[in-house]
Each structure stands twice: as structure tokens, then as C-alpha cells.
Amino acid sequence: MTDEQFPRPIVTVDIVLLTLSDERLCVALLPRATEPFQTFAGLIGGYIHADEDQDAEDAVRRILKQKTGLDGIFFEQLRSFASAKRDPRGWSVSIAYFALVPKPVLEAAAHTLELRPVTEPGSLPFDHGEILAAAVNRLRGKGAYSTLPARLLPDIFTMSELQSIYETVIGERLDQSAFRRKISDLNLLEEVEGEKRQTERARRPTTLYRLKDPISVFNRRI
Structure with missing residues (x-):
């Protein structure tokens, strides 16, 4: 049999674009045309x-740029x-891929997303x-053992903002002292x-931080 006798499947990429809005983890959706x-x-x-x-990641970059205006953002293959x-x-x-984008970056690039x-x-x-x-299960599982949740924040953030983003992603409250100690140890x-x-809660100006590496994975839960 020749190749022409075998029907070809439809091949696409889909991107789960995640962001934080009103302290809730949200997905960005696009109306189908x-x-x-x-x-x-x-x-x-x-x-x-x-x-x-050239590969599936090239397709992700092209589609994100064409449909949302986003370029150079973090994304990872799901399955x-x-x-x-x-x-x-x-x-x-x-x-399928998932991507993490701070809301201000998303709003600056795309206005048609829901x-x-x-x-x-x-x-x-x-x-x-x-x-x-x-995608949400992957983020919540991997987020507890990596700096992946921080990709939802701007490049520069406070320690309280970092803890809040971990709590949102993991879905549970974290003890402040224990969280800061683990972050320091790591x-x-x-x-x-x-x-x-x-900030509104602090009496004095708050120290700002950035990640040392784009993504770090560690061997214990945050």
C-alpha cells in the first residue's frame, strides 16, 4: 500500500495559557473564528x-505571536x-503545552482573550x-518542588507576593516563617x-527579589 492510501490525522498544538487574576489562577481563552x-x-x-x-515548539511560538501578540514567554510541553x-x-x-504569563504582560499584548x-x-x-x-495538575504538582509558580509574577517581586503565588498554585496556606526559611535555605x-x-501591609519599604535562575527544581516540597 502507498502512503496516500492511509488517511493523515489532523496535527495541531494547543496552549494552556495561565495567569493570575484577582488572586485566582485563570486560563486565557480565545473565541474560535x-x-x-x-x-x-x-x-x-x-x-x-x-x-x-521546524518542530512543535516553533508552532507554539508562531501561534502565540499571531493570535495573542505574546513573544518570548515561558512554556513547557504537557503531553x-x-x-x-x-x-x-x-x-x-x-x-499540548502550558504557558505561564504575568497578567500585565498578557494585558499589554492581547485584548481579545477571555x-x-x-x-x-x-x-x-x-x-x-x-x-x-x-495542565493545572502539572503546575500544582511541579510547582511544589520548583520555582515554576514564580513565572506568574513580574521579574521583580516581594517575598509576600512570592508566597501568595505559591499558595494560589498549590491550593493551600503556607506558614510564613517556614516558607521564608525554605526559600533562604534553597x-x-x-x-x-x-x-x-x-506596600499597604508593611510599615517600611519592602525588599525586592528576583530569581537567580529562570527555573529551579529542588528535592523537597516548598
């Missing part, structure tokens, strides 16, 4: 262009979703609900010299 599921808000995604994309039933157009393979809490995403097309759930941060920020 075409059928199937036209006008439904779904994950950001598109076809892989074999003549243009593949493939079946004859996930897309009414035919046998379909989606290579933010929904990951716990209340509403009705999503295809198997986007399953993909979203897998040597993850560097102090931003010459800069402080006045």
Missing part, C-alpha cells in the same frame, strides 16, 4: 505548518492528546477541558539592590 465550535471560547491553538515550523473522537473533523493529534478561573472554565470545545485539567533568590517597594 471558524467551525467546528465557532464562537466558543477555547484554548489557543492551531495547525502545525510542515513547511514553516499529547490523540484519538478518533476528540475532533469532529477526523482523527486528531494535539501536542480569562476564566481554572476551577470554573465553563463549556470548552473539543477535549480542551481535559487538557486544561492536565538559595533561589537574589535581592535587588537599591530598590524597595512600599
Whole structure:
């Protein structure tokens, strides 16, 4: 049999774009312009262009730039979703990724995105609900053992903001003293010299920090 006798599956990438809004972890959705599921808000995604994309990550960068204006953001591969039933157009393979973006960066780049809490995403097309759930589980699991949650913050942040983002991602309250001690022991941060920020809760200007490395993974829970 020749290659032409075997039907070719649809191959796409889908990106779970996560951000923080009103102290809740949210997913950014984009209304679909075409059928199937036209006008439904779904994950950001598109076809892989074999003549243009060198790999799936190239497709992610191109689609994010074209559909949201975002460029140079952190993203990580989640896993593949493939079946004859996930897309009414035919046998379909989606290579899924998740991306973490601070809300100000998202707002500056894209104005057509809809933010929904990951716990209340509403009705999503295809198997986007399953993909979203897998991304949130990955973030919550890996976030407890890495600096991944900090990617939802600006480059410079306070210790209280860092603790708050961990609590939001992991879904539980953390003891302040224990959290700060673990962060110090792990040597993850560097102090931003010459800069402080006045916050509502603090009597004096608060020390600012940045990550020493883009992503650090450690062998114990934060």
C-alpha cells in the first residue's frame, strides 16, 4: 500500500495559557473564528505548518505571536492528546503545552482573550477541558518542588507576593516563617539592590527579589 492510501490525522498544538487574576489562577481563552465550535471560547491553538515550523515548539511560538501578540514567554510541553473522537473533523493529534504569563504582560499584548478561573472554565470545545485539567495538575504538582509558580509574577517581586503565588498554585496556606526559611535555605533568590517597594501591609519599604535562575527544581516540597 502507498502512503496516500492511509488517511493523515489532523496535527495541531494547543496552549494552556495561565495567569493570575484577582488572586485566582485563570486560563486565557480565545473565541474560535471558524467551525467546528465557532464562537466558543477555547484554548489557543492551531495547525502545525510542515513547511514553516521546524518542530512543535516553533508552532507554539508562531501561534502565540499571531493570535495573542505574546513573544518570548515561558512554556513547557504537557503531553499529547490523540484519538478518533476528540475532533469532529477526523482523527486528531494535539501536542499540548502550558504557558505561564504575568497578567500585565498578557494585558499589554492581547485584548481579545477571555480569562476564566481554572476551577470554573465553563463549556470548552473539543477535549480542551481535559487538557486544561492536565495542565493545572502539572503546575500544582511541579510547582511544589520548583520555582515554576514564580513565572506568574513580574521579574521583580516581594517575598509576600512570592508566597501568595505559591499558595494560589498549590491550593493551600503556607506558614510564613517556614516558607521564608525554605526559600533562604534553597538559595533561589537574589535581592535587588537599591530598590524597595512600599506596600499597604508593611510599615517600611519592602525588599525586592528576583530569581537567580529562570527555573529551579529542588528535592523537597516548598
